[in-house]
Amino acid sequence: MKSIILLSGGLDSAVCFKRAVDETAAVLALWFDYGQPAARQEASASRRMARRFNVRHKSIALPWLKPLLPAEFKASSARLRTALGDEKAEAEAARAVWVPNRNGIFINVAAAFAESLDCDSIVAGFNAEEGASFPDNSTQYVEAANAALALSTLRRPRVISYTADLDKMEILAMARRIGAPLDLIWSCYYGGEEMCGECVSCQRLLRAVREEYDEDLKVLLSRFRK
Numbered sequence: 675m676k677s678i679i680l681l682s683g684g685l686d687s688a689v690c691f692k693r694a695v696d697e698t699a700a701v702l703a704l705w706f707d708y709g710q711p712a713a714r715q716e717a718s719a720s721r722r723m724a725r726r727f728n729v730r731h732k733s734i735a736l737p738w739l740k741p742l743l744p745a746e747f748k749a750s751s752a753r754l755r756t757a758l759g760d761e762k763a764e765a766e767a768a769r770a771v772w773v774p775n776r777n778g779i780f781i782n783v784a785a786a787f788a789e790s791l792d793c794d795s796i797v798a799g800f801n802a803e804e805g806a807s808f809p810d811n812s813t814q815y816v817e818a819a820n821a822a823l824a825l826s827t828l829r830r831p832r833v834i835s836y837t838a839d840l841d842k843m844e845i846l847a848m849a850r851r852i853g854a855p856l857d858l859i860w861s862c863y864y865g866g867e868e869m870c871g872e873c874v875s876c877q878r879l880l881r882a883v884r885e886e887y888d889e890d891l892k893v894l895l896s897r898f899r900k
Contacts, residue, residue, distance in 0.1 A: 683719030686799030709740025
């Protein structure tokens with residue numbers, strides 16, 4: 675099986691990328707620049723992962739998407755600080771970073787590459803925790819996307835996510851088991867020299883790291899702002 679991988683550089687995409695490298699012929703890793711605050715850090719993480727495992731990497735610029743980003747997302751991480759477990763606050767944080775049809779756009783661009791490169795699958799890093807807030811991270815979305823691709827492509831590549839039904843702790847455990855590049859990931863919504871540790875994405879990862887912590891994860895914990 676030949677695959678195209680959506681590689682943002684975060685935990686979920688890094689784990690799915692490594693699974694694709696191990697289990698398929700990984701033809702191409704795609705990273706998208708849509709004006710996200712952490713674009714520089716994500717791009718670096720994505721390129722370095724692809725380089726480490728000798729996978730061709732391509733950056734796709736989507737400048738027209740940037741004006742559609744929520745103002746809160748573009749402005750300040752302070753507006754996204756929230757305590758995990760507070761459903762109302764988590765819902766507000768999700769709306770603050772919602773990018774219209776982002777995953778649909780990514781998957782359809784990847785499908786065009788898959789069609790031209792004779793690839794069977796499009797590998798994407800989704801997870802169950804974010805799937806509860808973002809419907810385009812859910813297993814139902816993967817099923818719907820595959821139904822659409824069956825009609826919009828001739829080769830009918832299928833979207834695969836090895837992590838879609840897992841939470842962050844389960845994904846981190848898988849990462850360690852398969853040797854995913856944890857030292858390279860960038861899971862923060864925002865830019866900077868270190869991950870902020872305050873946005874929802876950082877908090878979910880930190881919770882998983884603390885639950886699974888041992889000396890092997892020291893380098894990952896050190897990536898967060900003190």
